[in-house]
Ligand code: SF4
């Protein structure tokens with residue numbers, strides 16, 4: 001099972017990112033989340049990446065891509081780099097109502113694949 | 116009361132005359148009196164009123180999980196009205212300021228030379244701005260992000276119009292326009308303040324049960340009046356904005372974006388230098404412009420100019436689009452190049468007037484001129500409550516840091532539900548909707 005992103009439905013509201021930090025750390029902050037919003041603002045190019053156990057999911061507007069260790073992050077902007085230091089998505093397995101990022105997203109962008 | 120759940124507890128006082136930054140504690144007293152946003156801004160404005168203050172304030176709920184809690188508020192004397200104006204700043208800028216560790220920033224006096232204020236991780240620096248003074252907004256934002264090595268730096272920034280202290284100037288949010296229809300761009304310029312740059316990687320505590328309550332309210336909003344609607348286009352269509360302008364907009368829509376935690380995406384990105392459907396990032400370096408001001412867009416279209424390119428010029432020069440359109444019309448020029456000249460000569464002729472809902476705007480202005488007409492004068496998707504209700508609900512949004520456009524679009528955001536969120540977030544048991552409304556009303560009556 002893994003978190004899935006439909007990048008073109010995303011509006012960039014970033015609340016999934018803050019919700020994920022809350023799941024890991026019980027605070028409001030953008031720095032401890034497994035899911036991260038990235039943005040090339042002048043081009044309005046944005047998407048989400050998810051740090052998984054052994055890979056990185058890039059939810060880019062031109063399509064999803066899974067990166068394995070050692071592969072370069074490209075097409076995700078320079079703001080993407082810190083994701084490599086983050087904790088991996090645990091699918092919120094200890095949360096009563098399931099993944100908090102999915103609960104928080106107002107646009108139904110996120111889902112669990114293989115559930 | 117445990118308001119430190121939603122605040123950092125710090126006020127920054129920037130003295131531009133002396134080039135110093137000092138901090139003060141955000142007291143419980145101040146929060147009880149003014150709650151936050153425009154409420155506390157006004158108290159700080161009064162405290163420092165001999166020093167020509169510009170106050171930037173977070174709302175009590177800004178950056179929390181409360182739906183649409185994305186805004187801060189700027190408070191200063193408006194060169195357009197000669198009175199106190201409160202201007203919400205949103206997109207990602209309101210949240211960023213709170214996460215820098217400073218809840219309120221009081222900017223006093225005038226800098227002897229052009230500067231930018233850099234807020235990050237609980238630190239504040241007054242940095243020289245000689246490298247960007249005279250540059251347009253887009254080039255300046257690029258430079259600032261490069262200088263601080265982070266493309267997520269958020270800025271409140273002015274262009275040449277603000278530097279020239281023109282009342283038609285607008286404070287911009289990064290590359291784009293803002294809710295500033297009060298000429299606060301000229302206030303920045305008069306202070307020799309080119310920008311406030313912010314990067315916030317701080318954190319706030321969350322009260323038990325707060326997240327779930329916020330999710331319930333968000334779900335109610337998503338299933339309510341805004342259901343099935345998106346973007347600036349739908350707002351414009353519901354308000355009766357000129358169909359030709361809307362159809363022109365439709366041909367350029369790339370994506371609809373939302374500000375932090377907002378359940379309705381009213382920031383519409385228009386692409387005109389490459390096909391709107393282009394989704395990769397290989398194409399044009401500057402493919403288009405983000406537009407959140409449907410009145411400004413339609414008014415620019417009515418001058419006969421290409422509205423998207425004209426809007427971009429307004430953003431680059433830091434000009435308020437609706438007033439710019441009025442000035443162009445007066446000159447009889449629909450030429451985009453004329454906009455550049457307004458950066459040196461653009462005087463606002465009062466608060467800019469919407470091309471639709473004129474009566475309701477007049478009725479609101481008879482009550483107050485302190486709030487922003489970046490927000491439509493009437494509700495597009497639900498029963499409108501009239502001018503009094505508009506003012507009362509907007510004022511509540513300005514205290515709590517709720518996006519004022521979402522406050523208008525979503526009647527589900529009631530004062531009662533917002534008061535319950537405040538009570539929970541701040542562990543403030545006896546906080547009620549009546550207290551909220553009373554403080555909001557006081558802000559309106561005192562903002563003259
Ligand atoms: S499922 Fe949970 S851990 Fe994974 S990204 Fe979403 S919030 Fe974070």
Ligand code: SF4
Pocket residue numbers: 009010011012013014015016017037048104105106107108109110
């Ligand atoms: S919450 Fe949803 S819409 Fe908002 S940034 Fe995350 S995925 Fe995109």
